[in-house]
Amino acid sequence: MITEYLSPPAAAARSSGLQTALWNVQQTAGRLGLAKDITRRIIEPAEQITTRIHPVTHDGRMLHAKVFLVRHNDALGPTKGGIRMTSTVSLNEITGLAMEMTWKTSLIGVPFGGGKSGIRYDPNRLKPSEKEVLIRGFIRGVRRHVGPEIYVPAPDMGTNEQDMGHIRDCISYSGAVSITTGCFVTGKPVILGGIPGRREATGYGVVSTIAAACERLDLNLSNLRVAVQGFGNVGSVTASLLSQHGATIVAVSDISGGISNPDGLNVPELIEHVQTSGNVKGFHGGTEIPLEEVLEADCDVLVPAATHSAITEENAGRIRSRIIAEGANAPMTPLADDILRQRSVFVIPDILCNAGGVFVSYLEYTQETQRDQMTLEEVQHRLNHRMKSTFEMVFSHAQKTHSTMRQAAMDIAVARVRDGIIARGLLP
Numbered sequence: 001m002i003t004e005y006l007s008p009p010a011a012a013a014r015s016s017g018l019q020t021a022l023w024n025v026q027q028t029a030g031r032l033g034l035a036k037d038i039t040r041r042i043i044e045p046a047e048q049i050t051t052r053i054h055p056v057t058h059d060g061r062m063l064h065a066k067v068f069l070v071r072h073n074d075a076l077g078p079t080k081g082g083i084r085m086t087s088t089v090s091l092n093e094i095t096g097l098a099m100e101m102t103w104k105t106s107l108i109g110v111p112f113g114g115g116k117s118g119i120r121y122d123p124n125r126l127k128p129s130e131k132e133v134l135i136r137g138f139i140r141g142v143r144r145h146v147g148p149e150i151y152v153p154a155p156d157m158g159t160n161e162q163d164m165g166h167i168r169d170c171i172s173y174s175g176a177v178s179i180t181t182g183c184f185v186t187g188k189p190v191i192l193g194g195i196p197g198r199r200e201a202t203g204y205g206v207v208s209t210i211a212a213a214c215e216r217l218d219l220n221l222s223n224l225r226v227a228v229q230g231f232g233n234v235g236s237v238t239a240s241l242l243s244q245h246g247a248t249i250v251a252v253s254d255i256s257g258g259i260s261n262p263d264g265l266n267v268p269e270l271i272e273h274v275q276t277s278g279n280v281k282g283f284h285g286g287t288e289i290p291l292e293e294v295l296e297a298d299c300d301v302l303v304p305a306a307t308h309s310a311i312t313e314e315n316a317g318r319i320r321s322r323i324i325a326e327g328a329n330a331p332m333t334p335l336a337d338d339i340l341r342q343r344s345v346f347v348i349p350d351i352l353c354n355a356g357g358v359f360v361s362y363l364e365y366t367q368e369t370q371r372d373q374m375t376l377e378e379v380q381h382r383l384n385h386r387m388k389s390t391f392e393m394v395f396s397h398a399q400k401t402h403s404t405m406r407q408a409a410m411d412i413a414v415a416r417v418r419d420g421i422i423a424r425g426l427l428p
């Protein structure tokens with residue numbers, strides 16, 4: 001396994017999220033001049049679990065799902081990362097995402113490590129009651145790997161606030177208590193100890209970083225023309241907030257297809273359409289386009305907010321935006337990254353751009369641990385401040401070292417993890 005980790009073939013650097021994560025960390029280790037032992041200590045996941053669950057639905061049907069949980073690195077704190085539920089999720093994908101979480105928590109400066117979990121099942125094939133059974137089955141299956149000091153899950157693709165509520169209930173129910181000591185899961189409904197603004201936090205943070213980039217690049221947020229790939233939690237909140245700031249949302253896609261309107265899509269109406277019909281297809285306020293064309297829309301800012309490897313060396317040359325704000329994790333392959341760097345596209349890297357979710361999860365964690373309650377205003381103020389100050393730190397480092405925003409963000413994040421490992425005395 002480790003040799004595979006230490007030498008990703010250059011050609012493979014264009015495909016999976018794990019390969020992208022490996023490529024990025026190896027480049028960083030080279031720039032930081034890390035010794036082989038410490039590079040290996042930083043790259044290898046602490047724990048990788050694959051298990052199978054077979055929960056039974058209320059009408060007597062057995063569901064079969066493979067589940068994965070990876071704790072990548074806990075040098076800076078308990079591992080943190082969402083639960084992805086898709087029909088294709090794999091151990092490799094979860095390992096790459098857990099590794100990204102290690103850098104993200106480190107960069108945004110919260111005392112967590114990186115983790116992630118996955119349930120291989122198409123959530124669109126489940127009725128709400130069946131999804132609840134699957135989520136409870138998942139938590140039963142991985143229970144001993146979940147806890148405030150071990151791994152604290154949250155929502156990711158295919159899971160949401162309601163699912164986190166069921167996890168919260170499942171854990172306190174198993175201990176026959178109403179509340180738990182410490183925070184076992186974030187992104188819960190507010191009524192169960194969740195925090196106001198968590199659902200919107202990632203999109204809110206994406207917008208904070210776009211605003212910070214506009215200040216640096218001398219652009220006006222309200223004049224921006226924006227295209228958004230993926231219209232789930234992150235994509236829809238980002239589009240909604242940007243349009244509230246006066247930006248024009250010219251194209252949007254989800255798994256059902258793309259929709260465009262050069263004069264601007266009416267985002268509240270589009271959200272309502274998605275809530276009633278399930279996806280963007282059929283929206284009357286724009287023209288239907290193939291979903292991959294959204295990435296190539298004529299715009300100032302492109303927000304990939306769907307899945308990994310959407311931008312490859314094949315389509316990178318056709319991207320027309322000046323800024324790419326990575327709402328999704330690893331939406332761009334290393335070869336695409338290189339092409340865009342040569343074309344001077346300003347990329348706000350995922351570990352910075354979409355870190356708002358984990359930052360507010362940290363606020364939820366501290367709130368629950370201290371039995372405190374924060375208001376939406378406090379949460380948004382702290383989130384905006386942290387996103388902007390982290391953007392500035394990365395921007396200055398990039399300027400000083402003549403590197404890209406991704407290289408600067410990775411250098412800071414990986415160096416902090418290294419320092420944590422050294423401070424703990426975990427090296428020979």
Ligand code: NAD
Nearest residue numbers: 156157158202230231232233234254255306328329354357
């Ligand atoms: P979600 O499940 O709410 O939404 C995903 C959206 O992407 C859906 O609209 C889906 O139809 C669309 N989609 C899937 N494949 C597509 C394709 N090929 N082309 C166009 N659209 C496609 O998920 P989410 O929580 O919004 O997460 C989106 C991305 O953001 C993921 O990469 C996730 O890891 C990342 N992220 C999410 C959070 C969070 O707090 N939810 C935090 C950090 C990063």
